[in-house]
Amino acid sequence: QVQLVESGGGLVKPGGSLRLSCAASGFTFSDYYMSWIRQAPGKGLEWVSYISSSGSTIYYADSVKGRFTISRDNAKNSLYLQMNSLRAEDTAVYYCARDLEPEAGLDYWGQGTLVTVSS
Amino acid sequence: QSALTQPASVSGSPGQSITISCTGTSSDVGGYNYVSWYQQHPGKAPKLMIYEVSNRPSGVPDRFSGSKSGNTASLTISGLQAEDEADYYCSSYTSSSTVVFGGGTKLTVL
Numbered sequence: 736q737v738q739l740v741e742s743g744g745g746l747v748k749p750g751g752s753l754r755l756s757c758a759a760s761g762f763t764f765s766d767y768y769m770s771w772i773r774q775a776p777g778k779g780l781e782w783v784s785y786i787s788s789s790g791s792t793i794y795y796a797d798s799v800k801g802r803f804t805i806s807r808d809n810a811k812n813s814l815y816l817q818m819n820s821l822r823a824e825d826t827a828v829y830y831c832a833r834d835l836e837p838e839a840g841l842d843y844w845g846q847g848t849l850v851t852v853s854s
Numbered sequence: 855q856s857a858l859t860q861p862a863s864v865s866g867s868p869g870q871s872i873t874i875s876c877t878g879t880s881s882d883v884g885g886y887n888y889v890s891w892y893q894q895h896p897g898k899a900p901k902l903m904i905y906e907v908s909n910r911p912s913g914v915p916d917r918f919s920g921s922k923s924g925n926t927a928s929l930t931i932s933g934l935q936a937e938d939e940a941d942y943y944c945s946s947y948t949s950s951s952t953v954v955f956g957g958g959t960k961l962t963v964l
Binding site: 770772779780781782785794795796830835838839840841842844845846847 | 857886888890892894899900901902904905906911941943945947950951952953954955956957958
């Protein structure tokens, strides 16, 4: 069965960095676009970024552009999100999700990993 | 990248039907048939309920249906059940090749 397991969250000071990972299993990872979505405590969902199956196409939300970098390693069935220059407003649960088809919808989600940016 | 507009809350009694709207612009909802809907129970990850405006993934009951007219998409739940009580989010692909979510709607089953 499809499984997505995020890791790497934690407490970090403003201006710091963190790298999130998402381990995928149960499907051919290299066939699918993948996305990161976040949810601040008590707030709604916010799309962060997606990456194409080959890694050649990448887009970011304006709120993270220039600070966050999405990447993938198809040989390791893993998705990553490098987060730099973190701000308090980046505090959220970060989910990785599989794209059913490009742009079509996110059909499988991980359980999320909490990132807290605070001094 | 302004969020899509959803009502903050809707409610209905068991067995009734409810509709949640999701309003965007011609640059997102109105411009593409790439609207999806997600259900999220407290403390859980979102679940895909509708994709490409009106398609249901395998396992989603046919009580859930989606539609679109102009810049507004809608999710209808018929035969409301207690377990449908949750937050619902719409999302759309945009002309900037990004994705935008709605603010979310809390569904209360009375």
